[in-house]
Amino acid sequence: MKLYTTNDYIRDTFGEKLYKISLNAGTTCPNRDGTVGIGGCIFCSASGSGDFSENAELDINSQIERAKMRIAGKCRCKRFIAYFQSFTNTYGDPETLRRKFLAAAKRDDIAAVSIASRPDCFGPEILEIINEVKTIKPVWIELGLQTSNDRTAKLINRCYTLDEYDKTMNNLKRLDVHVVVHMIIGLPGETKQDMISTVRYIADSGADGIKLQLLHVLKNTVLEKMYINGEFDVLTFEEYADILCDCLMELPPDMVVHRFTGDGPKKILVAPMWSADKKMVLNRLNRIVSDL
Numbered sequence: 488m489k490l491y492t493t494n495d496y497i498r499d500t501f502g503e504k505l506y507k508i509s510l511n512a513g514t515t516c517p518n519r520d521g522t523v524g525i526g527g528c529i530f531c532s533a534s535g536s537g538d539f540s541e542n543a544e545l546d547i548n549s550q551i552e553r554a555k556m557r558i559a560g561k562c563r564c565k566r567f568i569a570y571f572q573s574f575t576n577t578y579g580d581p582e583t584l585r586r587k588f589l590a591a592a593k594r595d596d597i598a599a600v601s602i603a604s605r606p607d608c609f610g611p612e613i614l615e616i617i618n619e620v621k622t623i624k625p626v627w628i629e630l631g632l633q634t635s636n637d638r639t640a641k642l643i644n645r646c647y648t649l650d651e652y653d654k655t656m657n658n659l660k661r662l663d664v665h666v667v668v669h670m671i672i673g674l675p676g677e678t679k680q681d682m683i684s685t686v687r688y689i690a691d692s693g694a695d696g697i698k699l700q701l702l703h704v705l706k707n708t709v710l711e712k713m714y715i716n717g718e719f720d721v722l723t724f725e726e727y728a729d730i731l732c733d734c735l736m737e738l739p740p741d742m743v744v745h746r747f748t749g750d751g752p753k754k755i756l757v758a759p760m761w762s763a764d765k766k767m768v769l770n771r772l773n774r775i776v777s778d779l
Contacts (some may be wrong), residue, residue: 488737488779494694496743501637506564507600509572512587513543517608518576518613518646528633529643529709530671530702532755547590551597559766566598570629579606581612588616592623601627601667606655607647618662626664628750629698630655633671635688636681643674644709649688650708654694668694672730673702675710675719679730686734699734703751704758709746711757721759724768728775735776748772 518524521772541550551569556682562696577584590601600620632652642649659666668689671681676725689697704714704721713719722730731747738744750765762768 488776490744490747490776492733493696493743493745496759501566501598503566503598504566506558506562506778507568507570507601508551508558509541510547510550510571510591511541511543512547512571512575512576512584513577514574514576514739515586516605517578517642518528519574521711524644524646526644526709526713528631528645529713530705532705532752533760536759547587548594551594553759555572555596566574567596568599568601569597569708570601570603575604575608576602577613577617578608581616585592585616588620589623592620597624599625599627600768601629601703603629603631603666604629605645605647606652606670606730609655609658613743614658614662617664621662621664626662627667627696628659628664629667629669630694631669632685632689633669633684634674636677636679639677639681641677649766653692656694660693665695665699665743666693667696667743668692671700671702671733672727673684673722674714674741679733682730683733683737686737690739690742696740697738698743698749700745700746700749701759701762703749703762705751705757706755706757714758723759724761730773731772732775732779736779 499656510553515525519527519622521593541554544555555567573589588600588602591597602617617628629651633645635649656666670685670689702721714721735744735747747770748762750762753763756763
């Protein structure tokens, strides 16, 4: 099976190799601060899924320079994708967010700006800011859907509805930005059919790309307590590969597969430990997928 990967998309769109650097806008989430919920999603670490991001106390230019120095030994790219990753990057003071997004977009060494968020945080002001940034550099918006199953959404404390997702997706498509949707394979209580239903929902919603992510159990999360209490089992490599292959078969050929697994930070990873060997996992999955 030939996937349309991130590298393929970047080559076709930008004509060069780009490296994604993870930035921190210093935001939080509405389901952490009590606006729609508290505690955040049950799988989310204290850093808001931005464990590899730079220090939020630094300004954006300093974060970019620090990130470039950190990867200099393994990357010869001349330009980069500025990835605002930690927490909900469209949740906060609009003018502050605008300054940070534009600071990245206006740099010659930044080819695109990628903004991770959740669908219930795209009011009119934010959409206007995204449209402004788009006039300078291409914009990617990454939405953490995780599942289309209402029962699972409640369990993981997602705190927004599919109607909100649909509304935001429609608004973003009108702006003509590249929308990437995240889903998690292996959420507690979900069957393979539940996960395939989520893939179909994402494909039908108009998403340009997808990130398929293995469920990681991380330290000091609600999910860790559930795992320790025996409330669910994590997937074996074989189970994950089987579900992943079935999910990939549901995707339209032009959908960009930005990721089909992921690695949790080893220092806080509780399970599954087989996922800690990133190179081994990617090599095995690539072989399996290529044989589809």
